[in-house]
Every structure is written in structure tokens, then in C-alpha cells.
Amino acid sequence: MLLGLCSCGGTDAENPNNTSKNERLTEENIVGTYKSVGLFIRDEYQLNENTTFDSTKGNKGTYRLEDKNSIYVKAKNDAADIWTRKGKFYYVTDENHLTKVYNKDKEYELQPTFDKNGRSNQSFEAGEGDQYNYTEFFNLSLKADGTYTAEYKYFSKLTFSYETEENYEGNYTFENDILWLTFKETQYPMILDDGKLYFDIYEKVEE
Structure with missing residues (x-):
């Protein structure tokens, strides 16, 4: 279930399909x-x-x-x-x-919140699945000491059992609306936007 940050190369001048973080998206550069x-x-x-x-x-x-x-x-x-x-x-x-996002914490139903030191003390859960076969669960607990635990579960409605269970733990930092989770020396981003924390994150591979 794990993937490190992709390695990106090239410049906008070299490839017209490259997209800088401030450039307006167009039909051409999103390819x-x-x-x-x-x-x-x-x-x-x-x-x-x-x-x-x-x-x-x-x-x-x-x-x-x-x-x-x-x-x-x-x-x-x-x-x-x-x-x-x-x-x-x-x-x-x-x-x-509504999906692939943490809207409110489990204890108080508060939005994801970080203090001036980039710390939080909240737990979140999110679920997703189709109406027939599977349901996915994404759980995250942030602690005030800068550590976290997370869990991914994949439940089969056919076998009524969890077919996949992944557990993660490590340290986290929060800066410029990005929550960085460190796991096995690799950092994984979650993005805070308009009071919601999104965890399904992609990066374009620049060629």
C-alpha cells in the first residue's frame, strides 16, 4: 500500500505539458x-x-x-x-x-485543527466502498507530541472479513496547509483546505 514521493524532472520550457504550481490549468497542460x-x-x-x-x-x-x-x-x-x-x-x-477526506474528528466533531506549533490531538475516520462488495476504512490519530498512528482496512461483504489491514506510525509535521506523515523514512502528504483534511493525493510526473 505504500509509495514514496515521485521523482520529477524537466522544466516548463522543455515540455509544454508541464504544469507549475501557479500556472493556470488548461486542456493541454493537464495531459x-x-x-x-x-x-x-x-x-x-x-x-x-x-x-x-x-x-x-x-x-x-x-x-x-x-x-x-x-x-x-x-x-x-x-x-x-x-x-x-x-x-x-x-x-x-x-x-x-464527502469521500477521501476527514471532515470532523471522532470525539467532538470538530474540523481538523492545528496549533501554532503544527500540533493536533484529534482522531479521524473515513470510509468508502460500493454497494455490493467492499468497504474501505481510513483511520488517523494525531497526538500532541507530534506522533501519529494510522490504519487502512479493506472489508469484503462477500466473505464478511477484512482482506487487507495496514498499520502505520511515525512522526508528523504541519506547514503551509500540508500535513506530512513520516513512515519508514518517507514523507506522505495530506492537504488541509477549507477546514477539511484530504488524504488521496497525486502529483504530476513532469517529463
Whole structure:
């Protein structure tokens, strides 16, 4: 389930499809390869010039430019996702910003909050799945001492058991609206935007 931050090379001058973090998104510069860099989810998307996409998990569908900062991605027989750019990253959620995101903590139903030292003392959980077979659970606990624990579970409604369980722990830092989780010497980002913490994160591979 783990993937380190991708290695990106090249410059905007060398490749017209490269996209700087401040450049307006266009139909031309969103074409390319996007690799997941978050803690829980591992996948890679290829956005093709003909507005179709393919992913390493086998998802196929179409995409379009939603606005100057986001991409609308629609897989076959599935709900659409919105990819929103934040700096050099893109966070992924559904059209209503309800999935792949921590909205409120488990104890008080407060939004994700960090103090002036970048510390939090909150626990979150999120779930996702289709109506037939599987449900995924993403749990995160941030502690005031700068450490965290996290858990990913994949539950099968066919076997009524957890087919996958992954556990993570390490240190975290929070800076410029990015929560960095360190696990086995690799850092994984989560993005805080408008009081919500997003964990399905992609970065475009610049060539």
C-alpha cells in the first residue's frame, strides 16, 4: 500500500505539458501521468490527449477541465471525482467533497485543527466502498507530541472479513496547509483546505 514521493524532472520550457504550481490549468497542460503520493492509496493515472484516462488499478473513463484549478474525472460505472490542485499536489474527492477526506474528528466533531506549533490531538475516520462488495476504512490519530498512528482496512461483504489491514506510525509535521506523515523514512502528504483534511493525493510526473 505504500509509495514514496515521485521523482520529477524537466522544466516548463522543455515540455509544454508541464504544469507549475501557479500556472493556470488548461486542456493541454493537464495531459500526462499522475502518481499517488499519499499514505493509504497507491495508483497511477494517465490522462490522454483524447480526454480518456487509464489507471494502474484498471480504472478507465473520461476527464475534462473543470476550472482553472481542478479536473473532473469520471470512471466507467462509478461516481465522478474532482481533482483539485493545491501547490504542486492534487487532492481527490467526490463532487460533494464527502469521500477521501476527514471532515470532523471522532470525539467532538470538530474540523481538523492545528496549533501554532503544527500540533493536533484529534482522531479521524473515513470510509468508502460500493454497494455490493467492499468497504474501505481510513483511520488517523494525531497526538500532541507530534506522533501519529494510522490504519487502512479493506472489508469484503462477500466473505464478511477484512482482506487487507495496514498499520502505520511515525512522526508528523504541519506547514503551509500540508500535513506530512513520516513512515519508514518517507514523507506522505495530506492537504488541509477549507477546514477539511484530504488524504488521496497525486502529483504530476513532469517529463
